[in-house]
Amino acid sequence: MVDLRFKIEGAEAERFSVSPLLIFFLRVETELQRRVDSIMLNCQIRIDATRRAYSAVERERLGELFGAPERWSETLRSLLWAQVSIVVPRFEGETTVRLAAPCTYDFCVASAKYFYGVTDGEIPLTFLFSGSLFFKDEPGSLQIEQISWSTEANYRMPVELWREAMEMHYPNGVLLRLDAEAFDRLYRFKRRRGLLGFEEALATLLDTAEAET
Incomplete structure (x- = not known):
């Protein structure tokens, strides 16, 4: 060999x-x-x-x-x-x-x-x-x-x-993959709150969860 x-x-x-x-x-x-x-x-x-x-x-x-x-x-x-x-x-x-x-x-x-x-x-x-x-x-x-x-x-x-x-x-960013149902729920939350972007929607949800904890 x-x-x-x-x-x-x-x-x-x-x-x-x-x-x-x-x-x-x-x-x-x-x-x-x-x-x-x-x-x-x-x-x-x-x-x-x-x-x-x-x-x-x-x-x-x-x-x-x-x-x-x-x-x-x-x-x-x-x-x-x-x-x-x-x-x-x-x-x-x-x-x-x-x-x-x-x-x-x-x-x-x-x-x-x-x-x-x-x-x-x-x-x-x-x-x-x-x-x-x-x-x-x-x-x-x-x-x-x-x-x-x-x-x-x-x-x-x-x-x-x-x-x-x-x-x-991906400068100063990270990709996050969601299934279709989770994305629909996040998108619906964003629209109802009148938020500008998905980052703001996630930040709002996280702030609420941390405050409750």
Whole structure:
């Protein structure tokens, strides 16, 4: 089996995309003494939540994911972020490619809850690779080898990088998804109170609830 090594050398928020993306710069190395024609690469990106410490504020914000802090020794676990696929073009020895990971403000998705809940520091990530490697042997015949599922790379991503990506697309805002019935009730409340926007309607409801509490 051809030995492949992967390393994440850095990351940045993509500025010119329709939706929020984080770009990871993936270095691929091989000891194969000939040209690699291409690699059809699959990558599963996981959040290694157990590999960092959390402040009291973060524990409160992450309660929906992991429960009460006193139970975190049992409930804290890794989370799936994304499954992405790319084609690594022809190279010899080593190359660097851009691996794009989608971001979302959909709080039905565990990764969005986690990224929003962590306030500072770094997020430990694991990249798990699979796929197919294409190259020619000495006689010139095409060879195909599978990439072992044990092939991986680790990276500690600054939390601010995710916030930067979201701020580019949703400046000073957060998306909130409601089902149709809840939206109709909120819209009806807004109209009846003569309120100008949905933020004002939500603020009125929250102020009332907090006053009653």
